[in-house]
Amino acid sequence: MPISVAIVGSGPSGFYTAEALAKAEADCLIDIIERLPAPHGLIRYGVAPDHQTTKKVSRNFDKTAGHESVRYFGNIEVGRDISVEELRSIYDAVVFAIGAPFDRKLGIPGEDKDGVIGSAAFVGWYNGHPDFVDLAPNLDTPNVCVVGNGNVAIDIARVLVKTRSEMASSDIPEYALGAIERSAVRDVHMLGRRGPIEAKFTNVELREMAELEACAPVIDAAILPDGVPEESEMSDRDRRLRERNLATLRAFAERDPDAMPKRVHFQFFAAPVEILGGDRVEGLRLERTEVVDGRAVGSGAFFEIETGLVIPAIGYRSHGLAGLPFDEAGGIVISDDGRIDDGLYCVGWVKRGPTGVIGTNRPDGQAAARQIVEDHPRGGKPGREALIEMLGDRGARMVSYQDWQTLDAHEQAQAGDAAPRRKLVTVEEMLGVLDG
Numbered sequence: 001m002p003i004s005v006a007i008v009g010s011g012p013s014g015f016y017t018a019e020a021l022a023k024a025e026a027d028c029l030i031d032i033i034e035r036l037p038a039p040h041g042l043i044r045y046g047v048a049p050d051h052q053t054t055k056k057v058s059r060n061f062d063k064t065a066g067h068e069s070v071r072y073f074g075n076i077e078v079g080r081d082i083s084v085e086e087l088r089s090i091y092d093a094v095v096f097a098i099g100a101p102f103d104r105k106l107g108i109p110g111e112d113k114d115g116v117i118g119s120a121a122f123v124g125w126y127n128g129h130p131d132f133v134d135l136a137p138n139l140d141t142p143n144v145c146v147v148g149n150g151n152v153a154i155d156i157a158r159v160l161v162k163t164r165s166e167m168a169s170s171d172i173p174e175y176a177l178g179a180i181e182r183s184a185v186r187d188v189h190m191l192g193r194r195g196p197i198e199a200k201f202t203n204v205e206l207r208e209m210a211e212l213e214a215c216a217p218v219i220d221a222a223i224l225p226d227g228v229p230e231e232s233e234m235s236d237r238d239r240r241l242r243e244r245n246l247a248t249l250r251a252f253a254e255r256d257p258d259a260m261p262k263r264v265h266f267q268f269f270a271a272p273v274e275i276l277g278g279d280r281v282e283g284l285r286l287e288r289t290e291v292v293d294g295r296a297v298g299s300g301a302f303f304e305i306e307t308g309l310v311i312p313a314i315g316y317r318s319h320g321l322a323g324l325p326f327d328e329a330g331g332i333v334i335s336d337d338g339r340i341d342d343g344l345y346c347v348g349w350v351k352r353g354p355t356g357v358i359g360t361n362r363p364d365g366q367a368a369a370r371q372i373v374e375d376h377p378r379g380g381k382p383g384r385e386a387l388i389e390m391l392g393d394r395g396a397r398m399v400s401y402q403d404w405q406t407l408d409a410h411e412q413a414q415a416g417d418a419a420p421r422r423k424l425v426t427v428e429e430m431l432g433v434l435d436g
């Protein structure tokens with residue numbers, strides 16, 4: 001009897017696990033269960049819409065989905081349509097690949113005001129994620145504050161200032177593109193508690209900020225160090241990246257900020273301390289910092305930025321599902337290198353936290369496949385057959401991978417000239433297309 005495996009989540013970590021199991025020596029039957037009709041997790045809903053080359057990675061997953069032992073069950077949410085315990089009772093192994101979909105909080109007063117929108121929601125909005133289509137962020141504000149100094153923060157800043165023609169070959173939904181085009185946004189402030197050396201941007205993303213049609217990157221040259229201090233403890237690779245980032249930022253400092261209608265301000269050594277306003281955000285109060293032993297220390301000097309939109313982009317956390325042990329502080333499921341309990345495993349961001357690139361999830365999938373085959377030399381539980389029966393009894397609407405390919409082809413057929421696709425942005429729309 002094959003080893004029956006359920007993988008919950010169809011992002012990179014889920015697909016890499018399926019791929020490794022499909023290639024394993026052992027006989028496995030693999031079911032991927034995904035809460036949305038569309039697969040691929042953050043590749044579809046996180047990676048920026050103007051980074052289509054990165055999004056193409058998901059094409060590799062089509063091959064895995066087409067493997068004879070793999071089946072996709074889209075539009076099925078664990079915790080809503082079926083419980084962890086039920087899955088456990090019918091599968092030899094259940095792998096959680098559910099990602100880390102919630103924002104880490106700033107932890108400052110005023111964070112619950114209208115107009116504070118975490119990066120998960122904001123990025124979901126401009127990527128057409130069904131959960132965030134109705135977000136309606138307040139873009140009627142000349143200044144936007146993006147808190148964070150990583151690639152997600154830079155993606156958000158860039159999408160906010162790009163023109164319609166620059167986005168023509170992206171798959172940003174029209175509602176988001178139109179809102180950004182009509183918006184009052186002129187100055188995006190990217191705020192980092194620490195300095196340019198500590199910033200986590202990759203150099204390719206940083207350099208893109210110098211190539212924008214209608215926006216200039218702005219930085220105060222006086223805050224840029226001559227180089228990475230010799231005593232800094234970091235690998236040669238990290239040192240080279242930081243040196244490259246410094247060189248890029250120095251080139252930004254030579255630009256005329258008034259030459260373009262929009263600007264992205266790289267503001268370092270600035271820690272948010274309070275979100276100002278009544279029910280709605282009216283400003284952000286920050287404290288100037290200095291970096292001591294790699295940590296930001298407040299200087300006692302404060303300043304304010306008038307803004308109607310604050311977007312914290314300082315990292316993500318996962319969520320617990322009933323039946324899974326959860327580390328509240330770390331925001332991940334508790335496991336011993338991916339083994340949660342007998343028959344339960346985790347991979348990707350829910351296992352390691354929100355770090356690394358798409359490919360970083362591959363070794364997780366390979367490790368989980370090894371663990372499963374090691375722990376379950378033989379299968380015993382009914383798996384797929386029982387899942388289909390349970391979901392059928394509940395009247396759940398399952399979306400197959402073939403259905404997804406129908407949606408994919410429909411989206412591509414609906415696209416404008418240069419755009420790769422026009423996304424279907426609600427579950428109802430997607431099911432409507434499938435139902436003809």
Ligand SMILES: Cc1cc2nc3c(=O)[nH]c(=O)nc-3n(C[C@H](O)[C@H](O)[C@H](O)COP(=O)(O)OP(=O)(O)OC[C@H]3O[C@@H](n4cnc5c(N)ncnc54)[C@H](O)[C@@H]3O)c2cc1C
Binds near residue numbers: 012039046051054350
């Ligand atoms: C904004 C952003 C931009 C990024 N850009 C890049 C980039 O340009 N290049 C790059 O290499 N990396 C990028 N990354 C990182 C990359 O996206 C992650 O490394 C990767 O997606 C993590 O994979 P995952 O499978 O753990 O989680 P996810 O991709 O989040 O997948 C989790 C899946 O689980 C599903 N799910 C959740 N709960 C349930 C449930 N209860 N039942 C069923 N299904 C469920 C979700 O719907 C989702 O499809 C980016 C990340 C973010 C946040």
